[in-house]
Amino acid sequence: KKSFAVIGVGRFGLALIEELVNLGADVLVIDRNIEKIDKVAKLVTNAVCLDSTDVDALREVGIANYDTVVVATGINVDNSIMTTLILKDLGIQDVYVKVQSEYHARVVEKLGVDQDHLIWPEQSTGRRIAKILVSGNFLEFIELDQQYSFVTVTAAKKIIGKHLLELEIRSRFGVNIVAVRRNEKIMIPSSTTPFETNDEVLLVGSNVNIEKFIQWLN
Amino acid sequence: KKSFAVIGVGRFGLALIEELVNLGADVLVIDRNIEKIDKVAKLVTNAVCLDSTDVDALREVGIANYDTVVVATGINVDNSIMTTLILKDLGIQDVYVKVQSEYHARVVEKLGVDQDHLIWPEQSTGRRIAKILVSGNFLEFIELDQQYSFVTVTAAKKIIGKHLLELEIRSRFGVNIVAVRRNEKIMIPSSTTPFETNDEVLLVGSNVNIEKFIQWLN
Ligand SMILES: Nc1ncnc2c1ncn2[C@@H]1O[C@H](COP(=O)(O)OP(=O)(O)OP(=O)(O)O)[C@@H](O)[C@H]1O
Ligand SMILES: Nc1ncnc2c1ncn2[C@@H]1O[C@H](COP(=O)(O)OP(=O)(O)OP(=O)(O)O)[C@@H](O)[C@H]1O
Known part of the structure; x- marks a missing residue:
């Protein structure tokens, strides 16, 4: 303890x-x-x-x-x-x-x-609220440590209908898509599961990379 | 915009x-x-x-x-x-x-x-810092829901020296390796980063799949 x-x-x-x-x-x-x-x-x-x-x-x-x-x-x-x-x-x-x-x-x-x-x-909350405001629909934001976080974003046009293999998110942004909440149910997307409208995407990464990803997404 | x-x-x-x-x-x-x-x-x-x-x-x-x-x-x-x-x-x-x-x-x-x-x-940072301090051992407090969990396992012989691309863990076990703690530092493994001895591997998946993965690992 x-x-x-x-x-x-x-x-x-x-x-x-x-x-x-x-x-x-x-x-x-x-x-x-x-x-x-x-x-x-x-x-x-x-x-x-x-x-x-x-x-x-x-x-x-x-x-x-x-x-x-x-x-x-x-x-x-x-x-x-x-x-x-x-x-x-x-x-x-x-x-x-x-x-x-x-x-x-x-x-x-x-x-x-x-x-x-x-x-x-004050400063860390300021940064965090900015991500919430820009990514539109913030469901969770958990810090792994001061530099890495979990973030949930709503699937945007850029990824709807596409899947992880073609989007190459891990290699392009260095963020890891951990799970997806679809219609209240949680699932681990396979690399060929296409994202759907309203999917809540839980991802983890360094704050810098999360920033880049959110910018690209929107 | x-x-x-x-x-x-x-x-x-x-x-x-x-x-x-x-x-x-x-x-x-x-x-x-x-x-x-x-x-x-x-x-x-x-x-x-x-x-x-x-x-x-x-x-x-x-x-x-x-x-x-x-x-x-x-x-x-x-x-x-x-x-x-x-x-x-x-x-x-x-x-x-x-x-x-x-x-x-x-x-x-x-x-x-x-x-x-x-x-x-102040209040939201207080709560967040508490979670970081207690989970110093990697986030056991995160509940995705009743059926999915986060689990931390120590890298075993089966994966040491190998990387995600060759291990194909997501497609074989349906679990997602989220992050790795190596020497106290957190990192998001790329698909070609080999695992090392003592790596703490954070993964997420359904409880059934996590069980199968842990069984295979050991
Ligand atoms: N009525 C107002 N109109 C415009 N600006 C204002 C007004 N009242 C306060 N401000 C500005 O708001 C800013 C923040 O105010 P203050 O420093 O009192 O807040 P604070 O709570 O200490 O901020 P923080 O905790 O974020 O550092 C200041 O730069 C101040 O000039
Ligand atoms: N030297 C000290 N020894 C023990 N307690 C102290 C000392 N100095 C300040 N405190 C206590 O620390 C608490 C927080 O201080 P204060 O209210 O000045 O901080 P604050 O920055 O406004 O807090 P917050 O932003 O978290 O609301 C107070 O309850 C105060 O009694």
Whole structure:
């Protein structure tokens, strides 16, 4: 069973915490505001009211025992930076940080947090909504990791009546058509099954390649 | 070619605008801050400095001609609510609104914006990051439906050194190899990429076919 510590119960932090709990993970929550702790106390394994810039308090709560720590404190960038520094000093490998700005991100990277451990809720949602709006009928968008995603698009004229072998989508775009939902039923298209109107096509690929494919499709 | 209007060049708005442009869409950008307009002027079809709570200015810029309008102004909730009201009065069907809070969302819904047109960057990113963190072992949480599943198997002798084209897995077993995790990195195998020892292979198919494939593999 995976164990996570989340520092900061803002809108991002709260959603992260609730979903981790739904997925069966063990969660320690830290926030310096007691009302936030009260809000999540019933849901989680452990919820502690403390200031994450207080290294002794963090040590005391055993933060170094956690596989992954997410720094989800917000507007006060100094808080976030100092907390990150402390976590790295305590030897925690897997630290994710929600960042506010380029400056915030660059400092945190210098402290040893990889680029793919930076979280940009506004920017990543902006990109994601753009894909939803252009591809017309967005049914699912699941990230495999920060660079690869699952996307569902509605079959457009360009592919209706054609099949995978003639479209050569994998070699042309580097995206993989995983499954098709047709009339509410899911099927794995063979390479010679032609696409039909209203088919919902589930595909996976890097975000860049998905972009190119969606552009071509529309 | 799809046409969009985006009101507000915050972090979300800017990422949305840039991605829409990458996907080949026509974009009108509105912001009352001239520096924001200068920031995007070169990228987009049209960028106008005006206050979106000024109905005459909005009418004048022809906002009613746009398929979709996204209200991406932020912290000032009243601004966002008033802008939404104006857009609905001007008869715009497809309005998306980035919301700050439950209160903000409820008011905007009463103005005729559907629940699925509300955008919650922090909350939706929190949920998504939770899935990425927990599925660190490759997406066991994805359910396609009751009969199809995603499964991860470790590459066995039967496929190591061979690639998809020669193995013909899709036509022989009806399962689809979606992605491969190799040394912690995710990749979409081309039909001529040979599998390697320790590859984690993510596949999808009906439970029956997955069973047959796993049996054959081992
Ligand atoms: N040093 C700290 N120690 C513990 N908790 C902190 C600290 N600094 C901030 N927090 C907590 O982090 C939470 C989120 O902070 P804040 O609301 O500033 O972020 P935000 O970026 O607006 O969040 P979101 O965008 O996710 O809604 C708050 O509940 C706050 O109490
Ligand atoms: N009434 C308005 N008319 C036009 N532009 C506006 C109006 N109100 C706000 N804006 C613009 O919207 C942009 C985003 O606003 P703000 O920075 O408050 O949002 P935010 O929620 O912090 O954004 P994000 O979270 O996406 O970074 C700003 O560039 C601002 O100038």
